[in-house]
Amino acid sequence: MTVRNLNYLCAPHSVALIGASKRPGSVGATVLKNLLEGGFKGPISLVNPKYRDIDGRRCYSTVADLPEAPDLAVLATPPGTITGLIEELSAKGTRAAIALAAGMGEQKKAMIAAAQPNCLRILGPNCIGLMIPPIGLNASFAHRAPLAGDLAFVSQSGALVTAVIDWAAGRGIGFSHVVSLGEMADIDLGDMLDYLATDANTRAILLYVEAVTHAPKFISAARRAARMKPVVVVKTGRHAGGAHAALSHTGALAGSDAAYNAAFRRSGILRVLTLDDLFAAAETLSRVSRLGGERLAILTNGGGAGVLATDELQDWKGTLATLSPDTIEALNRILPPTWSHGNPVDIIGDAGTKRYADALEALLREQDSDAILVLHCPSATISATDAGQAVVDTVAANPKLVADKPVMTCWLGDGAVRAARALFEAHDIPTFDSTSAAITGFMQLVDHARSQAELMRTPQIAAGDHKYDSRSAGREIRKILESGRTVASALETKTILAAYGIPTDKAVLAPDPAAVRSVAAGILKNNDACVIKIASPDISHKSDVGGVHLNLESDAAAEQAAVDMLAKIKAKLPKARIDGFTVEPMVKRPDALETIVGMSVDQTFGPMLLFGAGGVAVEVLRDSAMALPPLDMHLARQMICETRISRLLKGYRDHAPADMDAIADTLVRISDLIVDHPEIRELDINPLLVDKDGVIAIDARMKLANEDANPRLPLAIRPYPAHLEREISINPVGKVLIRPVRPEDEPAFAKFFSQISEEDVRLRFFTGRKTFPHPFLATLTQIDYAREMAFVAIDAKTNEMIGGSRLVLEPDQTRGEFGILVRSDLHGHGLGWQLMSALLSYAQYEGVEQIYGLVNVANTHMLDMARDLGFETRPYEGDSSIREVVWHPAASAVKAPAVGAAQMTPEKTLS
Secondary structure, three states: OOOOHHHHHHHOEEEEEEOOOOOOOOOOHHHHHHHHHHOOOOOEEEOOOOOOOOOOEEEOOOOOHHHOOOOOEEEEHHHHHHHHHHHHHHOOOOEEEEEEOOOOOHHHHHHHOOOOOOOOEEOOOOOOEEEEEHHHHEOOOOOOEEEEEEEEEEEEOOOHHHHHHHHHHHHOOOOEEEEEEOOOOOOOHHHHHHHHHHOOOEEEEEEEEEEOHHHHHHHHHHHHHHHHHEEEEEOOOOOOOOOOOOOOOHHHHHOOHHEEEEEHHHHEEEEEOOOOHHHHHHHHHHHHOOOOOOEEEEEEEHHHHHHHHHHHHHHHEEEOOOOOHHHHHHHHHHHOOOOOOOEEOOOOOOHHHHHHHHHHHHHOOOOOOOEEEEEEEEOOOOOOHHHHHHHHHHHOOHHHHHOOOOOEEEEOOOHHHHHHHHHHHOOOOEEEOHHOOOOOOHHHHHHHHHHHHOOOOOOOOOOOOOOOOHHHHHHHHHHHHHHHOOOOOOHHHHHHHHHHHOOOOOOEEEEHHHHHHHEEEEEHHOOOOOOEEEEOOOOOOOHHHOOOOEEOOOOOHHHHHHHHHHHHHHHHOOOOOOOOEEEEEOOOOOOOOOEEEEEEEEEEEEEEEEEEEEEEEEEEEEEEEEEEOOOOHHEEEEEEEEHOOHHHHHOOEEEEEHHHHHHHHHHHHHHHHHHOEEEEEEEEEEEEEEEOOOOOOOOOEEOOOOOOOOOOOOOOOOOOOOHHEEEEEEOOOOEEEEOOOHHHHHHHHHHHHHHHOOOHHHHHHHOOOOHHHHOHHHHHHHHOOOOOOEEEEOOOOOEEEEEEEEEEOOOOOOOEEEEEEEOOOOOOHHHHHHHHHHHHHHHHHOOOOEEEEEEEEHHHHEEEHHHHHHOOEEEEEOOEEEEEEEOOOOOOOOOOOOOOOOOOOOOHHHO
């Protein structure tokens, strides 16, 4: 994962075209034409041994003949030549290349090996090239150049790049970057997201994705980019593939597209279905800074348009705002008596500019709505432009209200409303030409806000009351695998679930019908009825073969049911191995709903969790939601709400609402189980009965694999690294917990900063302020553990934060900047040393090559500690009051003293 040398690709000062040609229609000739006509200001060199010059431009025979190394080389040569040319260019000093050729096959490995010694970055192969309109660079064989603008378009399809350029030009849409990734032998989606995230010329990033490679890298880069600017994706193959044969229902239900949906949502990316939606979403998201909720107020001068928009909002399952009595009263004072007296607010067809302005301002002050859509139907009483100007003026006059409640517009019609639409665009007000497009745009904002809420939630593995017997679960898993089996029985699975606090019914294994009778007799002493189920490693779905018998009220009936069941299954499945029968109490919860909780391993994103409607018809109903672990309660509840069965779980008629917290808690526990035990490859709890009294797992199944021999795909999101927690003792505080930061630490940070002297804050943040806004505090606490590490020191007695240290890594994770801050009254007691050494131990373990920090010369405590820890101190160019301190873990003679090997024991999830 690196953006190293991507500046040579995306902002080169010089370009060489290898394979330049005079032959009309050839790739070499087309790329040359595009380079020369694009307006690129830097030198363009040509290389081809067949020519001395091309159209009066000197043509060099070889790369070695070039007078100096070009920043960027474009290779328009056959596949067999690419590796050798890359080797020559790397030796020459070139740091970026575009390989246009298709058909390299296994030669790609040799090409990458040739580029690695000097980190020459390669775009492609099998791509159409790269276009950077703001600098006039068209290093492609596209049929036309894109317009200059501030949208970046990154595509895995070269053919689609040319289509989008054509499509966008007809709509006046311009680009900061157009990138054809091709086969992504080196530069991939994650690299481009990392680069474009901080590119000042890019307002939004648009992606066309066919398949993600290196999922953890992609998600980490996407999460970083999505925090900085809108990222919108079109993903093809929504209906490709389908269910596959699997041991579990979860495995059958877990289609790859559902996994992509979950990954995009967790990454903060907005997924849309069409190219029109892609560009519309980019425009809307870039004009609306944030959406505080999902309730929409509609203002219109035409009742029919308002009703149409309302219907379309309900089609999207959107939320129409309910106007408060105060707002109704305010509108009564300014609107005719015939107004609609509700939402949509119909201000009547003869509305003038004042009525538009007054009604819009009243809705801006409404506390129970989160966005406003203003509709206009052409009218003889007011020009569309005047109505638009009234909206623009009202928005401009209420900047604070609009910041919390965005205004969108939809001027219906064509020629008569063009000037009004241009007016809105000039003032950065989202505008649409149909109610359908407007509602789609609003719901895209809603979806984006939901994904932003998930964006940086990286919860800890086990928090609060979540105390697990992980060792017991591990022993059970090892016992199964050591027996030569990969499928855990229902009884074994329930044992593992119970170790993680998941309620299960009490099942007993009986080897034969006679034993069934004996076990049933014991169960029936305390229960009205019992259940028997076939126990077989070869039968996944027992109900399908008559392997379940319910409501057995006597031991004799249970024995007979076992005899009958055995005969029936032997007739149907004569080769199936039969271990016996599980006998368990009949759980009678008449109002309970059957749900399913499961896990499977997606081939792209690794472990995925599933929740939905359960029972025998689970694969027919196909009502489920998927999510990436790890989960916390917030993410678990959100996952539940994505299913249709969630509406039943909320209660209906005489059915009380189910215990939603118990369901969410079960999902979190399953998530933690999956994180802790990578041997688990598939899991079904079906049904998980749910009612007002909680949950209980009635049947369960688990598939396992030896992690050493067959490693599971890694988690796409790195979980909270609990193994880095440790306790120390500091005078005069006493016991102090040093642990990685958590999202819920934000209030502790706010209080901590209030206790820091202005001088200490100035030395750490180069500012004197002691209070910081939520967005800043969120960046400190909602971190991506794959990109940075932050430790907090917590007073064990007061549970207050007394210090913190942080290491922010660059995308390639080889270099990072540190920061440290200790409560002002605790200087000189060794807490800063402990926090810093925790960072250095972490960096050593992660293989970071360099750690650096910028320290004010007045911060003598920090400079002294850096020297003692083996940091090199350097002047900082451009500011004599700053020193740069640098530490090289591999070369340093001083090893971090605070965290020993026991604390740094790696977990599988950190691989």
